[in-house]
Amino acid sequence: MHLLPVDDYLEPMTQAPTSPKALRRRHDREIVSLALPAFGALVAEPLFVMVDSAVVGHLGTAQLAGFAIAAALLMTAVSVCVFLAYATTAAVARRVGAGDLGAAIRQGMDGIWLATLLGAALVALTLPAAPALVDILGASDTAAPYAVTYLRISSLGIPAMLIVLAATGVLRGLQDTRTPLVVAGAGFAANAVLNVGLVYGAGLGIAGSAWGTVIAQWGMAVAYLIVVIRGARRHRASLRPHAAGIRASARAGAPLLVRTLSLRAVLMIATAVAARMGDDQIAAHQIVLSLWSLMAFALDAIAIAGQAIIGRCLGAGDAQGARQVCRRMVQWGIVFGGVMGMLLVISQPLFTPLFTDDPLVQDALLPALLVVALCQPIAGVVFVLDGVLMGAGDGPYLAWAMLATLAVFAPVALLIPALGGGLTALWWAMTLMMAVRLATLWLRARSGHWIVLGATR
Template identity: 25%
Template structure:
């Protein structure tokens, strides 16, 4: 029984709560952009659609490349559990510089192609113009965001999510303040930049997050990122292999999100704008619940390194329960303020009607999402990148896409999209929970 007691609710919550706050900062930036732009006096629907489309594409890129955070967290937490943390010091700067280089390359490729990219999303006219200009500013932050995420992964690996929380929360606060100042402006002092004001606000917020993350890395960790050696670290190959599989896993997720925006925009600008609101709320909830997945990721990797099967079983059950409780609380709160939430994002009557008729589907998914995210986080901490990759490939190809196509044929529109997401998440939750318990039994034997 001693093995079980090595992990307590306090251990889990001390990682999960800061991770929740850190995790919601990024979607909070996007939600703020959506809320502020959705209430502009001119071109609000077009601006809302543009921010939704760009946010979707940015998330696709950032989530894919930010998997370096997951892989470095897995390596660091395993090294911590096996008491070999001193052997990965030179790996840290190599990972950070790889992320910077990736960010620069992606910006150089995508910025000139932004018109073509957002045409693929069915953006037209003013919405397309907004999408292009908004993206070209937001994309400058790729190297900043990816560097910060790599550092956050290092923090998580050494069992600390508070520093990432401080950095992310600071960036979110800066973004909220600048959003209102730059989008609406202040007469005689600051011009109203509209959609571009939101882009500038987000870019400054990314700078703030990175500066604070670097401060904690230099001052609070044993790693010295300025000591860059050009000889590849022995674990760099493992990091790249994990990252590649996490890339592919996330690519499958982004296929689903891309198709959802493409179909929603195809139904009309109001449908696309409504889907942008629903998707940003869904992502906000996802990152909120994902705090427990971060705890599972950090602790799970450490427990695997020390071969503690009983501790892992306790971790899985406890984090899943906590995640479900938080999800249910979010559902209840949103149920109480159902219409109020819709009014905060739009003044368009049609968008509001579409939102209120569909939002309940998003809410019903949240307890299922909690289970899926928690076990996904634990599997990431174990370094099970190839299994997660294959699972997402199968579910996207054989659950999400067929459901979307069939229900779209019967003109379910937004219901088609969100039913497909619901079944997709149910598959993730059920299979990962089953695989987790099967793995624990094998370890105990």
Template identity: 30%
Template sequence: MAADDSSSLWKNMGKLPLFALFRDSRNVLNKDELGIEIANIALPATLALMADPIASLIDTAFIGRIGAVELASVGVSVAIFNQVSRITMFPLVSITTSFVAEEEATIKTSIVEEEKEEEEEEDEDENVGCNHDDNQEKVPLTGSSDKKISKPEDKRKHVASASSAMVVGCILGLIQTLFLIFTAKPLLLYMGVKPDSPMLKIAEQYLTLRSLGAPAILLSLAAQGVFRGLKDTKTPLYAIVIGDTANILLDPILIFTLRLGVNGAAIAHVVAQYLIFLVLIWRLVENVVLLPPNFKELQLGRFLKSGFQLLIKVISATSCMTVAASLAARLGPKSMAAFQVCLQIWLATSLLADGLAVAGQAILASAFAKKDFEKTVAAASRVLQIGVVLGLVLSFILASVSQFASNLFTKDVDVLKLMNISFPFIAVTQPINALAFVFDGVNYGASDFAYSAYTMVMVAIMSISCLFILSSSHGYVGIWIALTIFMCLRVFAGLLRIGTGMGPWSFLRS
């Protein structure tokens, strides 16, 4: 009896929603249909995410050859531009990916159902004695003049959410440009650039010119979201590589040959962004009808609602990181230097997990729209399991190169000592970080934006409290302990939603 009770207990536990995440864990790296689909989306997405930081480093190297004042001026301008852009960029691309994937899946499902109905009608006609010629009349050949005219148009998909994303991207881009142009000087002064500093004029000119590229950036991100929703991450990769290559080639020409200096760097960047947008829009109009038949089809209300929710999430997460940086700065310049370098390494490794999150989001959004719950569970469990494996690999690599890597950034003994304190946290938390970012993709794939936003607010409040308490009691080490708690809480929030079978995951309890 005891053995039967034990067996029954394990069977009941196996039915808990949480255990769905451990399904087929032996096949985590299998090259089956699902594994190949994830790889085809995740790898190009990861490369695309890595391309821009690499191009920015090369861009910085060219500017650094002009002078220290110019480099510092560009640095503070880019910090402002990125911070303002982050508020709009992340919500736009994430929402677009989910909405387009859902709509694309719905369209495919309806097409399949229509084809089945047509086949059934044809079978019925045949059963009552209709001949082949009659069928040809009911379904005209594509060789007819009418079909020849409409055939190319019919091949393009009418995805209302794609049109909505482009409209929202254009509006946000124009608002961002105007905001940065009219507030460039006050923002620079707020960032600590003094009115009599030689940096002010240079930084203001650079930020103003750079802001002209905001519409192209937002439109490009909207287009990338559409391609991601269509499970095509290769086209955005090609466009980004073309644009970044143009940026790198234009930098020496405009900066040194034409002697435009920092302004030349800004112009090169803006030209590159519009080139990326043109490539993306050229490829997009070949597959999607971007002009909706009427204004009512635009899903602007839905975009704004979900966008506001993700905006709350971005602000909450950014606030936590900002508080951590400010607390490190209070400990002194050496603590801040070590923290900044280690934080960048910590966040840079997340690019790999972000690519995996994109794959999970696109596949899950499509599966949820089709109500294919079997694939939903399989995809969610697979990307999360791959995330753990990826995190473990990154932990091993970072632990192996930590001593060598720290010497690349500084020779200061005190800074090196602090960096060596940070590296164990960076290495050990990689699996946790990977899971946190992949859980974001899983939640977005389920269009669970509200849960993502409001749990992040709670996580940020608890984490910021830990930052103040632990930094005051344990100093520099306390900051890293608090950041580890921050990532652990993010993972817990993701596990809680799926593990309890709440919200869009309620089907796991049936």
């Protein structure tokens, strides 16, 4: 795989067209050029888990159950640390807009060092605590040994996964979403080959799956580091850790951590409420949630483009350009969300039998899916504005807005079983949650308080 210097991925900083139509076309081209590769890289992440599940599943039910428990713990840890990508994207993009690529890469290196330190701490905690963590999740006596084995080995890949998050943020800030797509694709292929080879060829069982994934993850981390280090050398940026820069990265990421934890709490409450409704309801909820998450990946790709473009505009002191991009991306969010909703409704008869042939689950599934489809234009705007404010470095507001959303959603969702509501009512509550997010994000976007110009916020 040939990786070009970082500069070769940067969009030409040409003079903005004066014609509104030409300006829209320019924004559209830039959004598409960033969002499409970002979507491919995002989809590669869940494919890792799918491959591991398929390989381990043929070893036996106990092994698959152990893998599921360990994977849930690992994915939770990594998803909570997604702020490493978001905060780094915004900080690097601002300095790119200011025309200081050396400072942009130094800022990115601070994020990578923070990821390395967090990863090492998580490994130190996970290795001794693996049996207790597995027990908390209720692993059976037969599944627990496999879960502990997989968790302990796979924890060695946590630093690599966090480095990948931070380095992805660096490249997104440099307006490059193609390299993450290439690396994610190569990592997915390597993971598949290594899993099959080590599990069956070498006869290592579930441990082979864990080692295969760890090797693939570190391979991805090394590939990212090669690109970033080459860019650092080209612009004479320091690779050494700087305490002040690492602290600044942590401060920028802390509000986004609160936002992410609040969002995870919403999803956990929804799943807990569905579980109280009965097996058919929780089964249908899991299907709806999986489809909702898949559509979220598509919408998040547009949000990633927003983070990169908005951060660059603000760093360049272009307030008008930031507003124009924000308006255009909202239009994209509405249209793309509507298209996703229509596709969901149209394809429902095709994919429902793939998930379940239980008529009770199917009966519960259809009305909930219709609610999700209707919600997609709202979701499109929410994801876009989320990306805009992240690109602006407006993390504290995002944290408070998500906490307020959680405060509204939690009592409504918890009352649904007591009032005799079912899965459809629960997903109307999820729609309310998205509507509250839309209101808080829209008010912030309209206020203009997020528009802070300069290389740093």
